[in-house]
Amino acid sequence: MVLSGCSSRFPELQRLAPLPDKPPCQVAVLPFVNESNYAQADLIVYKIFMAELLKSTHFQVAQEGDIRKVYRQLLIYPQQAPGLDQIKIIADRINAQIFITGRIHEAQEKSSGQAPNPQLTLSLQIVDAASGRTLWNTYHTREGLQYQKVMHFGLVTTISGLARRMSHEIINLWFKEGLQPCAD
Amino acid sequence: MPRHLVALFSGLLLCCVWLSAAQAAGTKIAVIPLQDLSQGDDGVNWPLTDQLRQDLLEKNLDVVSQPATVSYLARHRIRTLGQLETYHIRTAKKDLEVSLILLGTVCQKTEQPGPSLSLVLYLLRTEDGQTIWSNTTDLCCSDTRRILGISEPKTIEDLYPLISHNILSSWPTNIGLQAKQLQSVDIESAWLRPTYLRSGMDAQCSVHLRSTWLPQNHPEVLLKIGENLIPVTETSGGDYYEFSWKAQGPDGRYPVSLITAWPDGHKQSLLLGSYFIDNQAPALNLELKGTLIDDKITFRNRLAIIPNLTSREPLNRWRITFENQNGESMVSQDGSGFPPERLFWQGKDDNGKPFPDGDYRITFEIWDRAENSAQASQWVTVLRSKPQLSVKAELSGDNGLTIDLAQTGKAPVSFWRMTLRDSEGITIAMKEGDHLPAKIALTVLPKDRNKKIKGFLLVRDLLGNQTQMQIADLFSLTKTDQNEKTKADEDEKNKAWVEEF
Numbered sequence A: 001m002v003l004s005g006c007s008s009r010f011p012e013l014q015r016l017a018p019l020p021d022k023p024p025c026q027v028a029v030l031p032f033v034n035e036s037n038y039a040q041a042d043l044i045v046y047k048i049f050m051a052e053l054l055k056s057t058h059f060q061v062a063q064e065g066d067i068r069k070v071y072r073q074l075l076i077y078p079q080q081a082p083g084l085d086q087i088k089i090i091a092d093r094i095n096a097q098i099f100i101t102g103r104i105h106e107a108q109e110k111s112s113g114q115a116p117n118p119q120l121t122l123s124l125q126i127v128d129a130a131s132g133r134t135l136w137n138t139y140h141t142r143e144g145l146q147y148q149k150v151m152h153f154g155l156v157t158t159i160s161g162l163a164r165r166m167s168h169e170i171i172n173l174w175f176k177e178g179l180q181p182c183a184d
Numbered sequence B: 001m002p003r004h005l006v007a008l009f010s011g012l013l014l015c016c017v018w019l020s021a022a023q024a025a026g027t028k029i030a031v032i033p034l035q036d037l038s039q040g041d042d043g044v045n046w047p048l049t050d051q052l053r054q055d056l057l058e059k060n061l062d063v064v065s066q067p068a069t070v071s072y073l074a075r076h077r078i079r080t081l082g083q084l085e086t087y088h089i090r091t092a093k094k095d096l097e098v099s100l101i102l103l104g105t106v107c108q109k110t111e112q113p114g115p116s117l118s119l120v121l122y123l124l125r126t127e128d129g130q131t132i133w134s135n136t137t138d139l140c141c142s143d144t145r146r147i148l149g150i151s152e153p154k155t156i157e158d159l160y161p162l163i164s165h166n167i168l169s170s171w172p173t174n175i176g177l178q179a180k181q182l183q184s185v186d187i188e189s190a191w192l193r194p195t196y197l198r199s200g201m202d203a204q205c206s207v208h209l210r211s212t213w214l215p216q217n218h219p220e221v222l223l224k225i226g227e228n229l230i231p232v233t234e235t236s237g238g239d240y241y242e243f244s245w246k247a248q249g250p251d252g253r254y255p256v257s258l259i260t261a262w263p264d265g266h267k268q269s270l271l272l273g274s275y276f277i278d279n280q281a282p283a284l285n286l287e288l289k290g291t292l293i294d295d296k297i298t299f300r301n302r303l304a305i306i307p308n309l310t311s312r313e314p315l316n317r318w319r320i321t322f323e324n325q326n327g328e329s330m331v332s333q334d335g336s337g338f339p340p341e342r343l344f345w346q347g348k349d350d351n352g353k354p355f356p357d358g359d360y361r362i363t364f365e366i367w368d369r370a371e372n373s374a375q376a377s378q379w380v381t382v383l384r385s386k387p388q389l390s391v392k393a394e395l396s397g398d399n400g401l402t403i404d405l406a407q408t409g410k411a412p413v414s415f416w417r418m419t420l421r422d423s424e425g426i427t428i429a430m431k432e433g434d435h436l437p438a439k440i441a442l443t444v445l446p447k448d449r450n451k452k453i454k455g456f457l458l459v460r461d462l463l464g465n466q467t468q469m470q471i472a473d474l475f476s477l478t479k480t481d482q483n484e485k486t487k488a489d490e491d492e493k494n495k496a497w498v499e500e501f
Helices: A041-055 A064-073 A084-093 A159-176 B003-025 B046-058 B066-075 B086-095 B156-170 B474-479
Strands: A012-015 A026-029 A098-112 A115-128 A134-143 B028-031 B034-036 B100-110 B116-125 B130-140 B186-193 B202-210 B220-225 B228-231 B240-246 B252-261 B267-277 B284-289 B291-293 B296-299 B303-309 B315-323 B329-336 B343-345 B358-368 B373-382 B389-396 B400-407 B413-422 B427-433 B438-443 B453-461 B466-471
Touching (some): A026 A041, A026 A064, A041 A115, A041 B100, A041 B116, A084 B267, A115 A159, B028 B046, B028 B066, B046 B100, B046 B156, B100 B130, B130 B156, B186 B252, B202 B267, B284 B358, B284 B373, B303 B358, B389 B453, B400 B453, B413 B438, B466 B474
Antiparallel strands (some): A012 A134
16 A cells, blocks of 8 residues: 655745855754644654754754753743844854754644554744844644555654654755755 | 786775774764653663663774763763753863764653654764764664564564664764864853843943863953954953943944954854843823813722823833822832733722822833833822702792702712602602702692602712712701701722722
8 A cells, every 4th residue: 555645745845035145054953842742742853853954964063052052041941932132142152054943733643543653743944043034934744654655664653753754855855945055 | 807906906995994993993982871752851761872882882982981971971060961062072072082972862762552762863073063973763663573573672672782783874984083173162151231221321241151272272352342342351260251331322232242362363253142222211191081070080989091102112110109189109009011001990099998089190100121211190080979969849839849959069960860759659750860950840739738748869970979868758848958868878889909900
């Protein structure tokens, strides 16, 4: 049984403003915001997305520890998005050219029959670090069963497994749609 | 293929393998205990950490002992695993003498419906604090089914060696350990206050740097405030820098940056924050919703107070004060942020005691974030006195009786009703009106003049104050005005301050 999920219209990219002329080298992934009822969905997806982005080897990605330190210094609480002035300070302190911000809209580990069928819906934004302006917004939603190919093969049974594949799809889409790798 | 070429290729291959192994053998790595999110944000997974250490040893890496790593974390008060600050990564190079750090997180670890595990790893280079490799994988027992089920993993523990082997399968073969590294500063803490201020007020900045340099390489530290560069010196006790200045200039945003100038000539600039000069007072006017009597806003038991803010800038705090005619403050109330859109006052103090009738001044004050203030005030009259009535009756002609109604209160009458009944309780007349004075003319036959006519009078003024009067014998009023028997209703029960107060 081959489902058509992987050929769906997601991930969906919305261009709000053009990317910087010079391809960015320094990227910071800001802590994600969890709007779902799944505890730690923000942390799980954040860690996995960060690893997938690093695997693309196109950017220098700021250390999570550095970002969380600036968040503490600026008194930005967990699950709180930084304000415009705070964005500028974070950009300067960690020397980032673009930020990636994210929101987990829905995450649940439900079942379809006997098979676990996790579901994850998220949106990721590429933000210009200097101005705080959102340049691209990407919305993505998937269920584990959408990756099933034949019998058990391809089946994704966990939120983290789903996050890994979805992160990979989003990063691929970004490069396909014009995000340039660092030239240095 | 000629024998000498085979020998040459074999030699080259052996040389490559030897170089790779030699590099690995000389590389020292610290494995930070894995963060385990399944045990909460502060969870640690020791078994999988040990498994990774073991597998790295098999790759001929020189792995720092676990106690030394834990001691390093404790020494630097690193409480959260799965992440490190660049400062700590670089410090590990000196403290642990490592070129690499492996850190990671167990993102998920579940037993149901089947054991499954998800792991993220990052490999960090201590020379420059960069992540040079990362990998993520997830594994569940059903992914590892084998023919006949021999050696098939059944528990989480069975998955540890498999996931470790799986995630390390893409371990980089050629790790670049050298990196170009410029001196830089690391800010431990920084604050700038206040954020909003008026021109001429004192601003203060404090920075604590983590020193990563030798004494001879100490950078010159400057503050860039707007366009001005100001050298600052350490306060006693280490790398603390404090500076205060008078904020001057037109309204606007003023960024403050820390500039470090290094002996080798390169400079680094870090934005500490911004402050805003605001010299504009917020605009305010006060609207009172009462009844206008003699050009004064008058009320009995409920006054709506509406502070109209014409400039929509954020406010820091507000205050409302009630003063009597002598300028004595009777009651006041404070609040932070924006005031409520509408406040209701019932003419009482904090203890619920009604203010006596009279004139009072209501003053509303607001302060914006820079402590620019604005105030507006208005006089208001509290009037709870009941309408004072005068009732006179006069016989006219053979059959006539005229009743004169008048009132002497300050507030005009908005409604009155007079009901007249005979001695048997039968209503013989009922009159109403909306202003006083008024006259009521009745026809009373001479034969009925010996009978009693009872009267009941209700009068209400514009503010809602009302008086009720019972007249036992209307004819007695034609003889004297002293027979009136008045019974006035009490006002409504005292009310407390409304919630907004």
